[in-house]
Amino acid sequence: MTSGRTDSLRSTEIAVGDELPPFDLPVTSTVIVAGAIASRDFMPAHHDREFAMAQGAPNMFMNILTTNGYVSRFVTDWAGPEAMIRSIKIRLGAPAVPGQPLRFSGQVAQTSHEGDECVIEVAVRAANELGDHATGTVVVTLPLG
Amino acid sequence: MADKEVDELRARLEAYVGKPMGPPAVAPDAVNLPMIRHWVDALDDRNPVYLDAEFAATTRFGGIVAPPAMLQTWTMPRPRIEGIAGRGGAPDKMISDNPIPLLDQAGYVGTLATNSELEFVRYLRPGDQLHLTTEVESISNRKTTALGQGYFVTWVTTYMDGEDEVVGRQLFRILKFDPSTIGAAA
Numbered sequence: 001m002t003s004g005r006t007d008s009l010r011s012t013e014i015a016v017g018d019e020l021p022p023f024d025l026p027v028t029s030t031v032i033v034a035g036a037i038a039s040r041d042f043m044p045a046h047h048d049r050e051f052a053m054a055q056g057a058p059n060m061f062m063n064i065l066t067t068n069g070y071v072s073r074f075v076t077d078w079a080g081p082e083a084m085i086r087s088i089k090i091r092l093g094a095p096a097v098p099g100q101p102l103r104f105s106g107q108v109a110q111t112s113h114e115g116d117e118c119v120i121e122v123a124v125r126a127a128n129e130l131g132d133h134a135t136g137t138v139v140v141t142l143p144l145g
Numbered sequence: 146m147a148d149k150e151v152d153e154l155r156a157r158l159e160a161y162v163g164k165p166m167g168p169p170a171v172a173p174d175a176v177n178l179p180m181i182r183h184w185v186d187a188l189d190d191r192n193p194v195y196l197d198a199e200f201a202a203t204t205r206f207g208g209i210v211a212p213p214a215m216l217q218t219w220t221m222p223r224p225r226i227e228g229i230a231g232r233g234g235a236p237d238k239m240i241s242d243n244p245i246p247l248l249d250q251a252g253y254v255g256t257l258a259t260n261s262e263l264e265f266v267r268y269l270r271p272g273d274q275l276h277l278t279t280e281v282e283s284i285s286n287r288k289t290t291a292l293g294q295g296y297f298v299t300w301v302t303t304y305m306d307g308e309d310e311v312v313g314r315q316l317f318r319i320l321k322f323d324p325s326t327i328g329a330a331a
Contacts, residue, residue: 035187069214084205092261
């Protein structure tokens, strides 16, 4: 088990165009089932390959709560523990299935000041060989300074 | 489907806009550390504000907070595992007066989630007891998509704490499509 970072980015270090460090998630059946059950989503499509395939999917696939969880983690792994996420808005595309790693990438699209907070808009994308799994925007804040 | 039937279906769908998507729901458990730990391990999210009380106290959160993306997790219905596949994955026998059964009966049996928009008004802390309400926000006109003809159904879930203060919202949009109409002209 790794321990998380305890330092956070300083808002003055963040500029429009900054790339977030890419993150590759090796998607396995275990990753999918662990996320589904931790989010209390018992839909068979997220743990039962035969059920998912009978519904026309290529395999069991990741549930949306888990996708949102990884998007959140991707952004706070970059910004640090002082980061507060305001919104995660994603368009859903290709399914995340076992054997197809997901690559998370992101870029700072906009920054502004609001009271004692820096508001950062990050354009995010999680993609695999099938195409874009999720694309959208995460708004996150950091204390000014 | 004849134009008249399409118009009739559209009118029946429109009647659901502004109405609840499902009954109000109460989280079976308050926000709690064991479920946070389960999530942290499942997603390998090592942000210390989720489990390290001593560290979290030094941050602007002032103490442990739940991962924000867990918002929906707290209110997920308790499942009845037996027969869940036969119910198409529904956690329990649910009779909801919403547009989905109407679309299913009209042949739009396919479901594809297209958008999720989570907003967090505040981070949750252990002890927060959530409940929610839902509302159908909009239903599109019939569209021709790569999966066939269908309707986009959008609803918003509002999450509240024990004092009825809104803590977050989720907009969710699905496409209900008729797989037999793939390639049909608009």
